[in-house]
Amino acid sequence: MSKQAKSPVAEPWRKTLLTSDATLQQAIMSLDASAMQIVMIVGAEGELIGTLTDGDIRRGLLRGLEMHSPVDTIIHREPLVVPPDLDRDMVLSLMQANKVRQLPVVDNHRKVVGLHVWDDLLMPAQRPNTMVIMAGGQGMRLRPYTERCPKPMLPVGGKPMLEHIIERARAEGFQHFIIAVHYLGHMIEEYFGNGSRWQVRIEYLHEDAPLGTAGALSLMNPRPELPLVVTNGDVLTDIHYGELLDFHAHHRAVATMAVRLHEWQHPFGVVRTSGVDIVGFEEKPVIKSHINAGVYALDPTVLDHMRHQHRCDMPTLFTMLKEQGLRTVVYPMHEPWLDVGRVDDYAFANQEAGG
Numbered sequence: 001m002s003k004q005a006k007s008p009v010a011e012p013w014r015k016t017l018l019t020s021d022a023t024l025q026q027a028i029m030s031l032d033a034s035a036m037q038i039v040m041i042v043g044a045e046g047e048l049i050g051t052l053t054d055g056d057i058r059r060g061l062l063r064g065l066e067m068h069s070p071v072d073t074i075i076h077r078e079p080l081v082v083p084p085d086l087d088r089d090m091v092l093s094l095m096q097a098n099k100v101r102q103l104p105v106v107d108n109h110r111k112v113v114g115l116h117v118w119d120d121l122l123m124p125a126q127r128p129n130t131m132v133i134m135a136g137g138q139g140m141r142l143r144p145y146t147e148r149c150p151k152p153m154l155p156v157g158g159k160p161m162l163e164h165i166i167e168r169a170r171a172e173g174f175q176h177f178i179i180a181v182h183y184l185g186h187m188i189e190e191y192f193g194n195g196s197r198w199q200v201r202i203e204y205l206h207e208d209a210p211l212g213t214a215g216a217l218s219l220m221n222p223r224p225e226l227p228l229v230v231t232n233g234d235v236l237t238d239i240h241y242g243e244l245l246d247f248h249a250h251h252r253a254v255a256t257m258a259v260r261l262h263e264w265q266h267p268f269g270v271v272r273t274s275g276v277d278i279v280g281f282e283e284k285p286v287i288k289s290h291i292n293a294g295v296y297a298l299d300p301t302v303l304d305h306m307r308h309q310h311r312c313d314m315p316t317l318f319t320m321l322k323e324q325g326l327r328t329v330v331y332p333m334h335e336p337w338l339d340v341g342r343v344d345d346y347a348f349a350n351q352e353a354g355g
Contacts, residue, residue: 013115016040018071020049024057025067028334031057036117038102041075046111048104050075054243055250058332061261067334081106084113091116127173127242129226134216135162135233136182136207141342150184152233153191154340156349161340162188162233166198169229172242175200179233180216182207212313213294218306225300230314232294236349238335239295248297253329255321256297257314259290260333293333 015034018026020041027039031054041049052075060074081104082091095103095118105114139151146154152162166177177195181188181204188204195202205219213232227248229241239258248256264287272280296314305320306312318328340349 012036013117016115017042017046017112019043020072020075022071023068024060024065024071024074024334027052027057027071028067036102036115038115039071040104040112040115041071042112045109048079048081048106048110048112050077051079051102051104052076055247057334058247061332061334062330079104081110082116083107126175127245128176129174129229129245130176130178130224131169131174131229131231131241132178132180132205132217132220133162133165133231133233134180134213135188136180136185136210136216137234138183138210139234139341142340142346145343145346148184150181150187151340153184153187154346156236156340156346160191161236161349162192164236165231165233166192166195166200166202168238169241170198170200172240174229174241177202178205178220179203180205180207180211180219182210208309210311211309212311212316214306214314214317215310215312217298217303218308218310218312220303223300223303227300228298230296230298232339234340235294235337236340237293237295237333237337239293239333239337240335241295244295244297244331247331248329251329252327253297254299254302254326255318255328256331257318257328258293258295258333259330260293260337261288262291263288290330290332293337294339297331 012034013036016030016036016038017040018030020043022041030039031037037054039052041051043049052071056074056076080094080098080100082094084105084107091103095101101118103116104112105116107113135150135152137151139146142151142154153160156164177200179188179192179202185206192202205216207216227245229245244256244258266285266287268284270282270285271278272282292315302321305324322328338345338349340346
């Protein structure tokens with residue numbers, strides 16, 4: 001059974017150590033525990049076997065790996081490493097030249113003795129990108145809760161869902177928010193105002209008529225200069241919005257859609273046929289597919305392809321961009337996620353939040 005590599009707790013980098021029989025789930029837990037965006041896989045004597053990152057895990061999930069799958073097939077076995085006596089300036093130069101944010105430190109026997117992490121002081125603490133939150137829907141499936149309250153303002157754990165989204169993004173350095181409002185939008189504006197209570201800046205897009213999950217973007221004026229994060233106002237998730245933007249930039253896409261792996265088990269045995277001949281049986285097969293998680297990263301140029309005040313949903317926008325030969329990609333999620341679209345979802349969200 002895989003385990004966290006044994007070590008004193010005084011050195012935070014040791015939280016990144018796992019033994020070679022670790023699973024994807026354990027690697028994800030290690031990433032969350034250390035917050036250093038890397039896992040170092042070590043042998044019995046602490047020697048470095050390889051590394052893996054969040055991106056390696058996501059690519060593995062796209063290839064069909066499961067949470068209980070071993071990490072062995074996604075380990076980067078020849079990572080850049082440095083000796084313990086390398087000076088700080090040289091380490092920073094190597095990290096810049098190789099575009100890495102972590103550098104394992106190993107001794108002459110390749111035993112891990114430390115980890116260099118890009119100094120937060122050398123990186124901008126704030127994200128200059130804008131986050132757009134779609135909060136104009138009527139929430140018909142959540143009646144009667146939404147008869148007098150817009151869906152994103154429904155409380156979960158004692159505060160509106162919209163506030164959870166803003167606070168999580170603010171913790172990642174986002175300072176500028178634009179909220180698209182329509183149904184009972186005045187309640188959202190009265191509650192959040194200009195955002196000063198949260199030490200952020202909040203502006204509003206007013207939909208005269210419902211514009212779908214993307215149409216409100218056509219109201220943005222002026223057009224932003226940096227990629228946007230766009231999220232539905234009823235999506236509660238632990239996704240790291242900044243990492244979504246980094247992934248988007250790395251793959252040079254014009255539009256990136258966060259997706260979740262959804263599994264559904266057929267309630268019946270399935271008979272596979274060719275004409276009238278039976279060619280096989282599957283007993284209650286499990287069907288796996290990626291579903292839209294309602295969180296996106298978009299280049300500003302996307303707005304040039306939209307009609308002003310014209311209704312448009314995100315899948316339609318992505319299809320249109322793809323048909324024009326532009327690159328659209330998926331960002332496979334493993335983080336907790338809930339689309340609060342139905343009464344049962346809302347009850348579950350409050351149960352999970354202890355509300």
